[in-house]
Amino acid sequence: MFDLVVYCGFAFLALSCYTLGRYFHDRRQLRRFPSFSVSGITPLWLMYHSWRGKRFAAVDKAHEALGPVVRIAPNHVSFSDPSAYKDIYGHGSPILKDDFYAHIAAGNPSMAQTTSKADHARKRKNLAHIFSAKEITAMEPRVMGIVQKLCRDIKIKSEGRMIAPTDFHQVKDGSFDLRPWLNMFSYDAITAMFWSNTYAFLDKGNDICPSYDSSGADQAKPDLFSNLPYRPTEKRPVPMPVHEIVAECTTMMDAGNDTTQTSLTNCMYQLAANPAKQTKLRNQLLATLPEKEHQPIAHYAELQKAPYLRACLDESFRCKPPVAFGLPRRTVGNGAMIAGHFIPADVTVSCPLYSLHRNPSLFEDPLAFLPERWLPDDEDYAPSDEERQNLKILLSAVQPRREGMYWPQSGVHGTEYCDCGAGGGV
Ligand code: HEM
Numbered sequence: 034m035f036d037l038v039v040y041c042g043f044a045f046l047a048l049s050c051y052t053l054g055r056y057f058h059d060r061r062q063l064r065r066f067p068s069f070s071v072s073g074i075t076p077l078w079l080m081y082h083s084w085r086g087k088r089f090a091a092v093d094k095a096h097e098a099l100g101p102v103v104r105i106a107p108n109h110v111s112f113s114d115p116s117a118y119k120d121i122y123g124h125g126s127p128i129l130k131d132d133f134y135a136h137i138a139a140g141n142p143s144m145a146q147t148t149s150k151a152d153h154a155r156k157r158k159n160l161a162h163i164f165s166a167k168e169i170t171a172m173e174p175r176v177m178g179i180v181q182k183l184c185r186d187i188k189i190k191s192e193g194r195m196i197a198p199t200d201f202h203q204v205k206d207g208s209f210d211l212r213p214w215l216n217m218f219s220y221d222a223i224t225a226m227f228w229s230n231t232y233a234f235l236d237k238g239n240d241i242c243p244s245y246d247s248s249g250a251d252q253a254k255p256d257l258f259s260n261l262p263y264r265p266t267e268k269r270p271v272p273m274p275v276h277e278i279v280a281e282c283t284t285m286m287d288a289g290n291d292t293t294q295t296s297l298t299n300c301m302y303q304l305a306a307n308p309a310k311q312t313k314l315r316n317q318l319l320a321t322l323p324e325k326e327h328q329p330i331a332h333y334a335e336l337q338k339a340p341y342l343r344a345c346l347d348e349s350f351r352c353k354p355p356v357a358f359g360l361p362r363r364t365v366g367n368g369a370m371i372a373g374h375f376i377p378a379d380v381t382v383s384c385p386l387y388s389l390h391r392n393p394s395l396f397e398d399p400l401a402f403l404p405e406r407w408l409p410d411d412e413d414y415a416p417s418d419e420e421r422q423n424l425k426i427l428l429s430a431v432q433p434r435r436e437g438m439y440w441p442q443s444g445v446h447g448t449e450y451c452d453c454g455a456g457g458g459v
Contacts, residue, residue: 121371
């Protein structure tokens with residue numbers, strides 16, 4: 034026992050000496066940037082807040098206290114200066130995706146996870162066509178079918194009833210949590226689009242599913258993934274290897290679901306918390322989609338005629354970005370200039386949307402949910418010229434060629450169009 038205590042003591046001492054030695058040696062000259070608490074010495078500060086699910090808020094607090102450039106881990110510098118966004122994620126930026134992505138990929142990176150630009154471009158060639166407007170539009174009837182089920186379920190739950198005996202979401206005192214239903218919706222919609230068969234969570238009222246299907250039956254209908262080059266064809270003589278197909282499937286499940294569910298939940302929350310905006314949206318939808326056949330579920334083309342709906346979504350993305358923490362990138366080669374600071378190679382850098390979107394120098398009354406700020410001529414609110422310009426920059430920075438986007442209009446990117454691969458902007 035005594036030996037163990039001595040060994041642990043030595044290990045602790047050695048680790049402390051190494052950590053402090055690294056901090057004072059300061060090979061990459063990052064001590065010039067302020068650290069929050071012990072964040073400059075150890076990654077434990079950032080790890081702790083990530084574990085709590087509050088990393089975005091902790092980093093925002095650090096920026097509020099220490100300014101626009103903060104060392105949030107020994108080798109990670111966070112920027113809240115708007116100009117840093119373009120320097121880090123902008124098109125043509127030499128900065129790459131951080132090793133963080135390689136770690137989550139566990140040796141089998143998908144397009145979204147690869148840290149090599151060349152590999153990203155190669156993988157993207159296999160995937161780009163499945164996100165074409167034509168392919169996505171072909172999936173609209175499937176998504177509309179799932180929306181119908183969501184509306185049905187919400188109606189049943191608001192009446193205090195159960196969807197099925199397997200529905201384990203309780204209605205208490207006449208109210209229920211909408212989030213699990215939006216979660217089940219996004220899983221059903223994505224599986225319908227990508228894998229032909231939906232999980233049918235909305236029919237069961239729960240999100241339990243078998244991990245595999247032993248029937249071995251062929252897929253019934255063509256889906257987005259049936260367009261992947263899994264066999265050699267004349268056009269694509271080199272098919273995608275199975276491990277790459279598995280990696281892309283896993284990423285789509287992750288990237289498509291949590292993000293969509295979070296975005297929908299946030300938007301519903303904002304509308305519930307702002308009843309006047311909710312009424313305004315409802316009235317506009319009723320006026321724009323008067324015919325019975327477009328109610329309650331309208332085609333995307335019809336919904337485009339309701340600009341206030343778009344504005345509510347954009348404003349919800351601004352107030353509560355679904356991916357709120359700063360996406361980590363890594364400087365390479367000769368380093369990079371970020372917001373006027375030289376950052377040497379091999380340093381992790383990020384610029385969190387959460388902090389950018391609540392910057393009062395960019396947006397007036399930034400904490401308020403004001404969809405009107407996105408509309409050029411709304412009678413309830415007129416953004417200043419400066420704010421108008423910032424909103425425009427925000428859109429062009431995050432949604433290049435936005436006008437052609439179909440799905441998911443995330444406020445962050447459209448997969449087909451954004452050049453948000455290894456090191457690109459999002
Ligand atoms: C509102 C919903 C969504 C939001 C907020 C969102 C957000 C994001 C963000 C922030 C990134 C960049 C990630 C990074 O650089 O680490 C990204 C990339 C990506 N997302 Fe989405 N996403 C949404 C919906 C979807 C959907 C529905 C799919 C497909 C099923 C999808 C597939 C992808 C893919 C494949 C990438 C990687 C793109 C590339 O590397 O070129 N996303 N998304």
